[in-house]
Amino acid sequence: MASSYKRILLKVSGEALAGDNSFGIEPPFLQAVAKQIADTARSGIQVAIVVGGGNIFRGMAGAADGTDRVTADLMGMLGTMINALALSNAITRQGVKSKPFSAATMPSVADTFTARDAKQALEEGFVVVLGGGTGNPFFTTDTAATLRAIELECDVVLKGTKVDGVYSDDPKKNPEAVRYSQIGYDEVITRNLKVMDTAAFALARDSHMPIIVYALDEPAGLSGILEGKGLSTRVGDPI
Ligand SMILES: Nc1ncnc2c1ncn2[C@@H]1O[C@H](COP(=O)(O)OP(=O)(O)O)[C@@H](O)[C@H]1O
Numbered sequence: 027m028a029s030s031y032k033r034i035l036l037k038v039s040g041e042a043l044a045g046d047n048s049f050g051i052e053p054p055f056l057q058a059v060a061k062q063i064a065d066t067a068r069s070g071i072q073v074a075i076v077v078g079g080g081n082i083f084r085g086m087a088g089a090a091d092g093t094d095r096v097t098a099d100l101m102g103m104l105g106t107m108i109n110a111l112a113l114s115n116a117i118t119r120q121g122v123k124s125k126p127f128s129a130a131t132m133p134s135v136a137d138t139f140t141a142r143d144a145k146q147a148l149e150e151g152f153v154v155v156l157g158g159g160t161g162n163p164f165f166t167t168d169t170a171a172t173l174r175a176i177e178l179e180c181d182v183v184l185k186g187t188k189v190d191g192v193y194s195d196d197p198k199k200n201p202e203a204v205r206y207s208q209i210g211y212d213e214v215i216t217r218n219l220k221v222m223d224t225a226a227f228a229l230a231r232d233s234h235m236p237i238i239v240y241a242l243d244e245p246a247g248l249s250g251i252l253e254g255k256g257l258s259t260r261v262g263d264p265i
Pocket residue numbers: 039041080186187188189191192193194195196197198199219220221222
């Protein structure tokens with residue numbers, strides 16, 4: 027079955043690039059993620075990526091150590107930019123055109139994100155890799171993913187992570203937790219299911235933007251998930 031999606035936004039967490047380590051970028055994991063993205067792009071789907079930075083620096087952790095939160099979040103956003111450059115380059119090495127954009131102005135590093143320029147790049151066949159989150163402190167790259175998906179008129183947000191969907195409780199802590207195959211926005215928010223933050227789910231709800239949560243090591247891969255194969259959870263309007 028072919029995918030019905032024309033343009034998708036994939037959120038890749040920073041930790042996915044660190045593999046078994048908690049810090050930095052592990053080349054085999056970077057290449058594996060880049061290959062999944064390149065395969066999907068080659069199938070004709072336009073792909074925008076928002077990349078996290080948890081493998082480099084989290085603002086909350088910096089603030090807990092005494093750095094002021096705004097400075098710590100700027101450091102976190104710079105971390106996401108390092109990942110964006112690495113991932114965009116890895117996608118190019120897979121033989122697919124890719125262009126990084128930055129939410130913050132840093133002209134010698136990457137073009138500054140505008141929806142207009144990013145959409146044009148998508149239409150020209152580039153995979154766009156968006157670093158710098160929303161460009162504002164106190165936000166996360168999950169919220170950035172939802173925001174950019176809405177701005178770029180994507181059909182869906184894919185959240186590639188370490189678990190294969192949204193569970194009734196954190197599956198890493200509670201082995202009794204059960205996975206939903208689909209769930210409504212209000213239910214994830216009221217049950218406080220933490221696979222993405224509330225701001226991201228609320229933004230998605232208000233724009234009716236569906237979110238698919240799946241494991242980055244899912245054997246069906248991103249292309250399979252987009253064709254409805256493998257394990258995942260779809261968060262959307264209740265049916
Ligand atoms: N109800 C839940 N369903 C699924 N995962 C959950 C839930 N509650 C907490 N989690 C945790 O959320 C994590 C996925 O979010 P992600 O943003 O990729 O990780 P992190 O925020 O640690 O970088 C999973 O590793 C999982 O342990």
